[in-house]
Each structure stands twice: as C-alpha cells, then as structure tokens.
Amino acid sequence: MMKAWAEADTRTCAIPPGCAKGLLAAVLVGLAVFLPLNVSWAQINAPRNPKSAKACALCHYRWIDTFFVEGKGTDLVPYQSRKVVATPEMCTSCHDGSIMDSRDRMSVGRGHKTGVAPPSGMRIPDIFPLDDNGKVQCATCHTAHGVPSGPGAESTIFMRTTNKDSAMCRMCHDDKLSTRMDRNHPMGKVERAIPRKFLRPHAAPGKKVDKITCESCHTAHGSTTNAYLARSSRDASLCLACHTDKSMLTPQGRKKPGHVVNAKPVTAKIPATLLEKGARVGASGEVICGTCHRVHGQQTGQHLLIMRDDQNATLCLTCHTDKLSLVKTGHNLIKSAPKAKNLQGQTAAQAGICSACHLPHKPARDLAPGGDYTTGMCMSCHGKERFAARPLIFGQSHPLDVTPKDAAAPNGYYSPALAPRDQLSLPLYDRYGVPSRNGKVTCATCHDPHRLQTVGKTTSSAESGTAPKNLFLRQNPPEMCRQCHGDKFAITKSKHNLAKTAPKELNRLKQTPRSAGICGSCHLVHGGEGPFLWAKKIPSTDHPSNPIVCFSCHRDKGAAAKKPIHANSHPIDVAPSEHGLDTRLPLFAPDGKHAADGRVACYTCHDPHRWRSGSSRENDDPMGEGDAGTSFLRISNAPAPRLCTDCHREQARVENSDHDLNASAPDVENNQGRKPAQSGTCSACHVAHNGKSDFLLWAREITPGSDQLESVCRSCHQKSGPAKGKVPEIASHPQDITFRNIGRNTKGRSGYFPLFDPAGGREIPNGQLTCLSCHSGHQWRPGSTDRAQVGPEEGDAGSSFLRNKSSDTICRDCHGRQGLYRYLYFHDPVYRNPSPAEMRLSGP
C-alpha cells in the first residue's frame, strides 16, 4: 500500500543528460570498499533519476551535487542526507510570500495533518506516497509535477491528481463518501445553493455553488478551527450557513419553533453516554447541531442522527430525562390519542411520543391563534373543538401573559401578585416558549405537561386544606399559588380560611374547602366566575355592572351570615373622583382588576387575605371580634383614622379635637356598642356598615332637632349626651326663610357658608341655615391644617369648629350691620336679637 517516497518523486523526472553518473559510480564503488556500513547516506534509497539541475534541486535539496554527488556538506551547510523535498519547511520556503503567499493557510491554525501516520485501517492509494517513516507529508497530496487541479478558483495547487468535486479527498477518506448516504452528509448537487457569503474565505463549492464537496465545509489548509472546518463546529453557525431553515430565528430575529441550538441546556442534561457515542457540544457545553447529528460515520441511517430515534423517543429522552415521566401520562398520545397526527401527518406511534407536540426543526402542531407559544401548544389539543378539549378552561381562567409581579397600588396597598423573580421556582416563558426569568405566565408556568405527579413532598395541612388532585401541576396547590401570591397566605389562620369557619361551604365545583384547598374555596384557576376567578355564585345586587364577590358569603344565609352587609353602609361602585376625592387605596374595574380610575368596592378598604393590616403574622386572634385595627381592613383605622382619611382627607383634622371621641369621650359607645378605641375615631360617629341611618351613616341615636343636621349634632350636644357641656339653648335659624346663597357656596373659598335641605341634609344652593352652615364638624380652628391638640381649650370665634374666622359672614348678607352681632351670639336666645344700643356698639 505504502510506497517509498523516492519512487513517487521520480515519476516525472527524466534522466538528465550530462548527469555525473561516472562520479556517482566511482563514489559508490569507493563506498562499497571503504565506508563503514553505518554511514547514514549509504542507507538512503537513491532516486532512480536524480537531477541536480537547479530547477529540480530548488526543491530536491539533497540532489544538489555537493550532497548527492560529492557526498559532503559545506562551510555553510551540513551534509544533507535526508529527503526534505516534501517537508513543510521546504514548502514554506516558497509559500512564505516570496513566491506564493500561503502563510494564512499554512501557518495559521491547523491544516491537514502532516508528520503523522494515517490511522490504522485507512487505505492510502499508491498515488499518494508517504514518507520513509510511513507518515503523511505535504508531498503526499502535492507535487510540483502534479496536475493543476483544485476544488475552487485557485486551480494550480500541484495536486497529485485531480481534486474535482473532492475526488482526491475521497480516495483516502472513503468512509466519508457521499455514496454512503446513510452514514455521511450528502454530497453532490443539492437543491439550494451554498450561500456565497459562507464560501469566503475558505469554503469552496464544487463546480457550481449548488454542489457540495468536502471543501464546502472543510479546508485542508488555513482552518482556524477544529476538523479543518471553514467555521467552528463548536457552534451551529457552520451548519446553519446552509440549513437556514433550522435556525432558531427568522431573518427578522423572531424565534421559530424548534430545538434550541447554541444554548446551554437548562432542564436537559447531555449524558456522558451520548458524548461517548460522538455527540458534541459547544465550547461552553451548549447544544449544537452535532449534539444530535453526526456528519460523518453515524450508524443510524436516520437523518444523520447520532442514535436512532424510535417510538419511545429514545434520542430525545436521553437528554430530557426529566420528561421520561410523560410516558405514563395522558400526554403520551400513543395511548391517549393514537389517531392524532402532528403537522407532519404522523401519529405518535410513527414518529415517537415527543413528536406529538415537538419536532426538532419545525412546528408539530397547529398552534391556537393568539397568546404565547406554550399556551398555543396546550390549546392546540385542549382548545375548543380540538380532540382533547377541556370545557373548564373555556371560561374564565387564571390570566396568562402577565408577570408574576404586578404593579402595586401606591404605597403597596394592593397587588394581585408580588413574587420576586429571583425567588420564583415556577418557570416563566417568553412569547416563543423559551424559559425566561423575565418572561410571563403561561400554561406551562403551573403545568408540567410531561409529569403527572409533582416532585417532592406536598405541604398538605389541615389548615390550608391542600387539594389532593394534580393535573400535571408543577407543584401542589396551595403551595404553587404561594409562589406568586405569597402575600395572600396571611389568610390561612383568618376567618376567611373556610376550612375553619365554613367547612361545609361548597364552591362552584361542589368542593368543600378541604378538597378545594385554601385558595380553591374562593378562587378557581379555571372556570371561575366574575372578578377574581370567583369560586362561588355571586348574588345579584344593586350593582350588576360591578359584582361584589363578598356578598357570596356576607349575606343572610350566607357562609358569613353573622357578618352580613345591609343597607346604610358605605357606598360602593362610586368613583371618588366624582366626589372631589382621591385616594391611594385600590379602586377596581367591574372585572375585579385594579384600575386607577376604577370605583370603590369592598376590596378598596378590605384586604380579605389579611386580618390585621400590615401584620406579617398569619394569626392575630382571627376568630375574635374585629375592630378598627383588624377586620381585614387594608389599613388600620385606629387609633389614627388612616383608612377613612385616605379618601376623606379634610375630615382627618378631627383627630385629637373635641370631636375625636377617642380623646374627648373614650367611654362613649356608638350605636353598635363600640367604644371609640374599638371603632376608631371615625366610626364613633359614622359606621361603614349597617348603620341605623343612611344619613352620614350616623353612628349615634339621633335626637330630634329643627332639621336633620341639627338632629345629628344634638345626638351628642344634649344634656344626656357626651357633649352635655356644650348644649346650645338655641341652635336653629328661623326655618321659614329660604336663602339664596350667592357667593358663599364655593367650598374652599373664604366666606363659605353652605346651606342645606332641612329634610335630607344635603347641601343645596337655596336651603336653610343649619349647624353645618357655620361649623365644619371636623376642624376645630378654621384655616388651620394642624390637628387640634387634646386639651381644655375653650372655643372662641376663631375656633369652635367654625368654618370661618371673619366678620364677613352670611348673617351680614341679610342683617347688615347686625350680622356680626347675630353671628357671635347665635346660640344665645337673649343676645342674638340685639337692642338698638348694642347695634350701635357693633358698628355699621
């Protein structure tokens, strides 16, 4: 097989005329007689036709007469016995730019191996001589006497034979022959032309750019990467240069369905067994084309796959071992839907269990329109009129395409979900189905379609009432819910844990709290009703456009029948802005979603998941009677009335004044039997729910007066009331006079004296003078935003809850110069009608 080096070299050397054959013969005879046998040059296989002419000896260095004929070295160089014509040093002595510049191909990176013996089993044709030691040298492929044939434009590369369409390469590397299509990348004519951009600088096509040769991917010289490739195979770019349809991205940069490449495995693990079979990975362990495919020498005869992919998806599951559990689930369509076909028209039995949903380089299913990729995948089977339709999910379901950390209301008063991304163990996905920490919630966030049973221990407890079922869920609820809604779990030991307070209460799915789980008692991820995926029937109310889920229980005969919400309660379904108010408390749209321009709902003031506001404790005497600091209030309303005053800010000035019964009458109970310390400052006079009167939601027994507002005031300012020291003998203006209040009916302006409807108590332009015309009720000192200090301060014309500190009163509008006198002595039956002398004192 292997021929002596010299034989090949003499193939084209003619016997030179005038060659010093006589001298050579004489020297050889002399050598035979005198030379010790171990003289090195005597062992040389002499060429048959050495020629010392410069044209030959330019490369055949040892043919120079000095060496070969005279058998010696010179003062300049040592004797040359070894054949060096084919050494890299000889080749580069010309290819260094002085004759040809092949530096970038010969000196950079790696070229075809030289100085090594061919691998055992490789048959080297006789035409390609190895050196004396049986090793490959430059001259194995090249000879100055060769044919001008190369694979590309540069044709004169002195090959020993034509390399047209890689013919020469294949003479040695016959195991890479394209005729063995089942084992090697196809060669020859292909449908698509090799991209010209890829052909530079080293790759070369066959005769035409649509013809694949060895040099399409490899370059014998000048490769800067492995396997003499034109580009590194440690990423997918080499393959994707031609196989553009296998790219993860569209030309517009959008993700295409298909197996990722050039990415590190996240959930999968490439096992050593696969690597032993020849699988390759990227420089940092990334999945590349070579992880599944082997361009040369693969044995499977199946898409050049490194191992045969079968019905059981052995190749896929070699790395995706975490998906093995799919086999025993309903998502193994071989069992559950044997007739279902993917977009390739293949059943799962034909193409493997993974192929029902995934194909490595193209979509397997007709994705349901809209939504993200993973959701589209799920709905391609479970959607309407699909073969695995799930009616339960056709209604309301947990929102998708949302982040687990929603924007909170100002001051963090409210947020549906507040999951720190770095602590979230559930996966989020980008719109193309790629797990991403910055992704959004999809079906696959909660469901693992490959696993029917969750891993690890469940956290079932009597208190939380863990649901035992697992519908491909990644975790058991409610622990899975806790991942995003952890702040809601303060509910566990509160009265709203129905497993404790209403264990027989059924949700829409007829589940008891214990079977539904603590979350499922009130919310259904799929199939809920109205706002908040409500798990119960929402009773009709006066607000059909804004259903209030609380009334499901807080009604007569409801689960919370002891705490029903009746009439004379704080209004809901109103927009604070329509009443000149604004608030940092959450407002809600009819669908239950937080909306800055929404309306007041129960959940504006209440956080149904937390018994005591701001408390991190899940248990704070949850079964006891609530007060203004508990009762699921979103903000504590006692001792400071922070909750009410978040909307009613002007009324906040009542705090610490004589009208703050916490300070002035702490033992006085309201009509619900609560002292100010329990009810809070505001609820000492106004109750939010179930008041006895809808007028101001007044919390006290109303004492008859000349008008409704006076009646309200008299409930305290009477001899038996808590303000018995401040009982005016007269507190009303003659009722038979109707005023036209012009210029004094603008709230916020000086001289504001509102008039009221004596029957309804509402402020009207042409009404009656009553208590609140002069008094504000919530502000001890007019014009001051400071809250009054508790103390025995006696009022005067500059305080006393008066609206104005001015002689410009409404009294003057009618009474002229008597007006001030009448204003100052309004409550004094004697002095309120001044004598003419007093009139003179009061001035004009």
Next chain:
Amino acid sequence: MSSQARCNPGRFLSQTVSARFRAYAVVSLAAALIWNLPVAHAINLVRVKHLFDIASGFNAPSDVAVSKDGRIYVVDGVNSAIKVFKYDGDPMSTFGQKGAGPGQFHLPLGIDIAASGKVYIADSGNHRVQIMNRQGRFETEFKLPDNKGKPGDPTDVVADESARRCYVADNDNHRILVYDLKTFKLIDIFGQPGTGNREFRYPFLLAQDKEKYLYIVDVINTRVQVLNRKGLFVANIGEWGVEKGHFFRPKGVALDRSGRVFVSDSYIGVIQVFDQTGAFLGAVGDSGTKGVKRFKTPVGMFIDSKDRLYVVEMYANRVGVYKIVR
C-alpha cells in the same frame, strides 16, 4: 527601457570559488572517508552579539524597519498588523487589521521608513502600497497595476524621498515599479521575467544603500541583483548553491553603515555577508558554537546606525536583535 550589464564581479568570484572548493571538497571527503578524519572547513564569521528577541504574538512576520527615533516596526503579516516597539523591545503600539480599507491590511510583507518618518507598507494581499504617518495613521495609498491580467503583487517598498522615488517589488510580475512620491504615478518599470541581468524571477525584498543603489533579492534566480537609480544593472551578489556565497532561498537584504551587504537565506537559515561588489566576506557567526549562526527561516532584515542587526525569523515568529561586533 534598456538594460546594460556593466560587470558581474560577484558571480565571477563565486564561480571561481565554487570550482576550487569542489575540487578541494572531493579530496577532503575521500580522505575523510578513507581515514575517518574530520573534514576541515574555513569560513569567516561576522560576529554578532545577541541583544534580545521580540516575540509579541506574531504570526508569520516578514519584515522589520527602524525609524531614526528608534521605533521598531514589524510587519506581522498573517495578523495583518504593524506592531511597533520601543528601542529596547518593549511593545509600543499596533496599527492595522485585516481588511481592504484605509489602514487595513491583507498579508502585508515589506516595510520601509522614509527619512521623514513616514511608513511605507507593501500591502501585498490588497495589491497596494499604503503610506502611514509615524503613529500609524493612514495617509495615502497607491494601487499597483495589473500586468496582462495578473494583479500587482507588492512584496517590498523602498522610499527615496530625496529623489522623489518609490521602488516597489512586483513579485508575481517579476519587475520593479518606480513611483513618483508626490504624484504617486507610475513613472518607470525596471526589469522583466527572466534569468539574465536586469531580469527577475520573483523579486522579493529590497534595500537601498547610501549611493542610492537598489538591492533586490531575486529569489528564484537565487541572487541579489543591484540596480542603479535609473534601473541599470550594476552587479549580482551570490549564486545558486550551498557553498559560501551561494544561496538556496535568499529572502532579505540589508546594508550596514560600511556598505556590507547582509543576505538572509530562509531555508538553510544563514545570513551571509558580501561587499558591494558581491565578494563573499563571511557569514553571521554564532558566538556560542563559534560556527555559522543558524536562524529559523530568516527573512526581512534591518541594520540601524548603531550597528544593530534586526532579523525577522518568520516561522519562529520572532525578531532577533543583534549587535554587530566590529
């Protein structure tokens, strides 16, 4: 243009020495073989003292030049860059990258620094000469013309600002191109393909002496051909062979301040020294072995005014800096 061979003293000397030596060698070899005696050789050695090597991530460097202010410029060919070093060999800067734009290179080979400090680079792969300022900022370029369809192949350049001439070795076209340094117009062509005087087979690196004689390494003709400033033949230095004064692969040429001509031979790895008539003076010696110093693929050389010899060893990827001992 006409050529005129004035003399060829070097060739005559070499032939004479070669014939004499050949006879001597046969006798001495026979004696050595019969009596197993060492063969005696005699060669004058030009002593040099190794100062330091510069090896800075080169990839097949080819030529070196040193400016008057002591900056060492090395053509780092495959890296398509010019690397600049301080006089003590410390790295200073790099300019150029692979490409065909201004200030970019593709397999540059030769370099020359004009008296003004401008840097002339034979940007071989881009078929052009680029001129940069001493900091390496691009100033201008001129492209070599094709010759019967064969692109120009500049392998080295010599800038003679006082004569407004720039000489460029057009390697593949076997000729020397002469440009006007102000207009960058081609004004003359020296030589043609061939083996005679004023003919070339792959002219490669160049040098110019104080008298403005141009020294052209004629690689396949295995000689250094000397032309005057008008392109007329003056002399040949060296000839084919492996004896003293012979070349196998001559590559670089440089002259010291006394006019001695140093010629590198990349394959046999020696640097031989001649006088300006081509007479062999000796070879650069190895102070350690007391014999001929062996370089690894010596190519471009430069000798500065302080008798420093710079030798680019292409496949050793280094530049050796030596002091010529007088």
